[in-house]
Amino acid sequence: MTGSMRGRPTMKDVAAAAEVALKTVSRVVNGEPGVNPATAARVLAAIERLGYRRNESARVLRGGRTATIGLVIEDVADPFYSEISRAVEDVALRHGSLVLSGSSREDPLRERELVLTFCARRVDGLVIVPAGSDHGYLLPELDAGVAAVFADRPGGLEAGPVRCDTVLCDNAGGAHAGTVHLIRHGHRRIAFLGDDPSIFTAAERLRGYRRALADAGLGPDDALVAMGPAEGSGAALERMLAGPEPPTAVLTGNGRITVAVLRGTRHRPALVGFDDFELADVLSPAVTVVAQDPAGLGRTAAELLFRRLAGEHGPARRIELPTRLIPRGSGELPP
Amino acid sequence: MTGSMRGRPTMKDVAAAAEVALKTVSRVVNGEPGVNPATAARVLAAIERLGYRRNESARVLRGGRTATIGLVIEDVADPFYSEISRAVEDVALRHGSLVLSGSSREDPLRERELVLTFCARRVDGLVIVPAGSDHGYLLPELDAGVAAVFADRPGGLEAGPVRCDTVLCDNAGGAHAGTVHLIRHGHRRIAFLGDDPSIFTAAERLRGYRRALADAGLGPDDALVAMGPAEGSGAALERMLAGPEPPTAVLTGNGRITVAVLRGTRHRPALVGFDDFELADVLSPAVTVVAQDPAGLGRTAAELLFRRLAGEHGPARRIELPTRLIPRGSGELPP
DNA sequence: GTGAAAGCGCTAACAT
DNA sequence: ATGTTAGCGCTTTCAC
Secondary structure (H helix, E strand, O other), X not given: OOOOXXXXXXXXXXXXXXXXXXXXXXXXXXXXXXXXXXXXXXXXXXXXXXXXXXXXXXXXXXOXXXXXXXXXXXXXXXXXXXXXXXXXXXXXXXXXXXXXXXXXXXXXXXXXXXXXXXXXXXXXEEEEOOOOOOOHHHHHHHHOOOEEEEEOOOOEEOOEEOOOEEEEEOHHHHHHHHHHHHHHOOOOOEEEXXXXXXXXXXXXXXXXXXXXXXXXXXXXXHHHEEEXXXXXXXXXXXXXXXXXXXXXXXXXXXXXXXXXXXXXXXXXXXXXXXXXXXXOOOOOOEOEEEEOOHHHHHHHHHHHXXXXXXXXXXXXXXXXXXXXXXXXXXXXXXX | OOOOOOOOOOHHHHHHHHOOOHHHHHHHHOOOOOXXXXXXXXXXXXXXXXXXXXXXXXXXXXXXXXXXXXXXXXXXXXXXXXXXXXXXXXXXXXXXXXXXXXXXXXXXXXXXXXXXXXXXXXXXXXXXXXXXOOOHHHHHHHHHOOEEEEEOOOOEEOOEEXXXXXXXXXXXXXXXXXXXXHHHOOOOOXXXXXXXXXXXXXXXXXXXXXXXXXXXXXXXXHHHEEEOOHHHHHHXXXXXXXXXXXXXXXXXXXXXXXXXXXXXXXXXXXEEXXXXXXXXXXXXXXXXXXXXXXXXXXXXXXXXXXXHHOOOOOOOOEEEEOOEEEOOEOOOOOO
8 A cells, every 4th residue: 555644654553543552563563472363463454554564773772683784894796705795694584684784895994984883773793804903993892792703804903812703714724735736746936926914814825835835845935925916916927937937836815816817927837726716617727726615604604693692602713614625727737 | 991881872871971961962973063162072072981872773763864775686696796786885885875785586575575674674775686577565665765776677567667767788789789799700590598588687688689680580490599597508508509400609698607608518609698707808719798787787776776865856767778799709709 | 052851663561 | 462651762843
């Protein structure tokens, strides 16, 4: 029905239409017991007729949960994060919750603004992929009762880590495995193209790469390491390849960098990419990758969050998801 | 400050701490004029000290806007839709709004549930990529004052289209152009692999393909058309290729189908894909595509929405964004 | 320039 | 089984 009253119908309107008290409508709407079926039917009919929908703001104001969680990622349009989004959304849906999401664009200030805006909207909890490293701003909110889980990167505080559950990938282990794989295939001069080392995952992957070299008795060579945004990766590799002692293999530090290398470099050395991507198997040679589990990251983070929301106590947990090396050809090329 | 009171501080608490009346705090929080700077400073200090944040639910209840819009897409993890998400999010941010998003998974019931749940949360407006074709459920909400814009596909009603702004791609035109391109390169037997024709975009693209064939005097051949989810596309093409009069070229109806074909078929005929995708240029041969503009779709839809929210009146608009054929090699192969 | 009071739509606690 | 009352935290009159 296209109502003729100004604004939306309220419980009061429904009560008047069904000739019952406000509270009876509330009981029916909330499925509370102790309502005569006949009365309930009358109320339901009035609800239908007026097109009534409960005003959630009022319910929340009264002290209820919002049944909404906030999600802060770096960029929805990046497949890695959109996988996380989907997983978080799925878990939220199973728990009857909605997701407010926002992209931080790797800007700590935007992250902070998003989180605080979400909190003003009284989200029940937050899944955060940290862009910044100082999460002091979160403490009052945690005190006030919001739950928070960090995903992909740990949340930080001057005094140490924030006491929140955290789900990470085994970044160092994955980079180590990728590097070892190249070494096993005969490579001695292996380049690493990673993102800015101020980003946790980038630093961890660099660490894993270096450890693998050291384990194999290969000295580090700074000329083979380039850290920074993907835009510069292609050029950086070109420079290395044009140098006096060019690398015979490359480990790329994330999906965007892998793509930049695939697109930007004519003559390609052996390649292992960190993070899997669509069509990696269709390229020739197909691209060997260290696969992360973004869906697992999102799912686990959301599940931890809802467990906390369900009242689970105990110390903050830190879960590290394993990576998986998928040989497809590019990482098995000889030097 | 990590407050010691139970719950969050309210305006009342701030008023008490600053020794002013509630209303003065409200004035400061909302930047209303007519407050003595010294008083304002005292209030601000109290706000800072207590870690006060306005309760948005209360403000909304009082009749304010939620500064939140709802976005319903098919699947966040699909690059086409995640591009739309990003664009919508960007526009929303510029307008000081947040985005509640949800994936319909191509299920009309989920779409309906998401939209109605968003409305119960009193979103100011909605951007909807319709999964269903009957949007009668929207009418009461539109009456109640929510704005809605359809993106990628039109919203429907038994009595005709819903009177909402709509932003579409030129699906038929794009498919027509792709088909003409293949015809120009000498192909006469051109297959079309599209999604289920109950999906608006799939039907439109099929229409464009057929029209191009007719324009060129090529009779339609149902053996060269396969409509359905991407999972079956590879096999469908294999069957066609194994048939008595195999196609020499294929037009794929969306990105997922293009990928399915690239992955599933050994021997590939000439190919034009509908919808661009990452690495299309890196494959060999590089993939010729009819590029849509998902970011433009999302941006335009969101901008129309905010224009309506700003009070713009007038009849529902229908905008059709052009597609662009990008020749890269696979579509220029000879028969 | 500041404040007191009413009420947004709902639910929890207490009647009947 | 049903109704009445009192707020949740805020903004909107209107008074000082």
